[in-house]
Amino acid sequence: MTPTSITSSTAPVVLDVADVRVARAGRDLLAGVSMRVRVAEHWALIGPNGAGKTTLLTLCGALGHPTSGTVDVLGRRLGRVDLSELRRRIGHVDPQHRMLRDNTVLQVVLTGLTGSSDPVARWSPTPAEEARARSLTASVGLGARSTARWSVLSQGERGRALIARALLASPALLLLDEPATGLDVAAREHLLDTLDEVRASHPDVASVTVTHHLEDLPASTSHAVLLRDGRVFAQGPADDVLTSELVSAAFDHPLVIERVAGRWSARTRWAGPAASM
Template sequence: MVLQLDNVSLKKDGTWILQEVNWHIEKGEHWLLFGLNGSGKTAILKMIHAEYFPTSGSVKVLDKKFGKHYLGEELRLKIGFVSSALQEKFHHNDSAFEIVLSGAYASVGLYEKPTDEIRAKAIRLLKEFGCIEYGDRMYESLSQGEKQRILIARALMANPSILIFDEPTSGLDFIAREQFLETIEKISHEQNAPTMIYVTHHVEEILPVFKKTLLLKEGQVFSSGPTLNIISSESLSQFFDLPVRVHWENERPMLYRVKSS
């Protein structure tokens, strides 16, 4: 089991952010975490990353149970993050290559001298994701799509067991978004691919590889199960409290509002 959240609740500043959340992910599964803004998605991610600890309930990540094991750099190295929010934390004068290298240490910034082996791996990843031509450029000078590719390379530097994509297509145009999603699909087919969690509130981003879905609403699990069952007209109409229609084409869904006559 890669992730176990059992009856997890979280209170911050007197407000319940999560309530009685249950979520189990087995190795090799790829999950979609779907919810509107303010649903508690970020809180769950911070809990997985050992930044938040539950007010009640049990959390176990990669066989490390919160409260019984030391949770620090060792755990965070096993969890790769691809998030636009990371971009704000990087140093302005870091090159794309340095950003990728920092992933080997799960650090924001490069504070250790990378070994030849680590440098070689960073170069291989830059080539694999089509980033090598701008590896020496300042990260802040890159386009949003180029930045996201660099973040994927960075996330894979430490051979993570879990790879989390947190609203990763924010700011991308249609072409850049589809190129980015193709990269995710490519990762899923690699041997020993990490367990992936894709977090979004955009139905059209859901790839066939994410065969299971958890719907989160107002800090509670609304439903979870096979994506084809969860991302359906009936299920999402109940979820949104609004009549909607889901149309699947080429194993990708599209969402439409059903207008009342």
């Protein structure tokens, strides 16, 4: 099947990955990958294990450099820019976020300003910064939990706290690395509803989400990239890419993809009695 590509709008470009190759130990993790994300677009990176999703997200977050090709993040080209300065304008949501101390929710959210895993010694937020942190904490449904310690939070509460943390520095680009990992169905739905609400209330923020499961995509997902073997198999508006035909081909498995009330689901295509043998 020929890979598919659909052009985007003419809104300002936030992220431009052009003909990127990433090689490690003589092996291509990505090859010939291009992707352009514009303001207010919300992209999903989908593909089998080993397809290159995490490697591509690393480039999007200015956490690595390509072997060849170019990556422009927020108008700045990797290799020609102070990465620490650039990273402050990128929000990261990683369920594997680690910290040394058992911080409160508010303390965790405030580390979005310092870019540290734990509160920085002898640093304190301004009254305006703390007020914004409290407002964001409340906006993700954790206002009453702002003094709760990390160790007593559910995985879903941690995910929502990390979203507030990522938003505190007013990023132009939000990156989410499998944000629904480890959540039960109720916590997942709460998290995805939160993401939809965040995207509606921050219309100038673009986002890229990595996930293995279509069911973990918020309804606000606008675009998608299907990766296979380190290459782009299809990309463009989500409804044009997340189809039974394309997803089945990318995963090499017969699947039926449906979208109901904005949300996707995937199941094996039934092919008669032989399918159960």
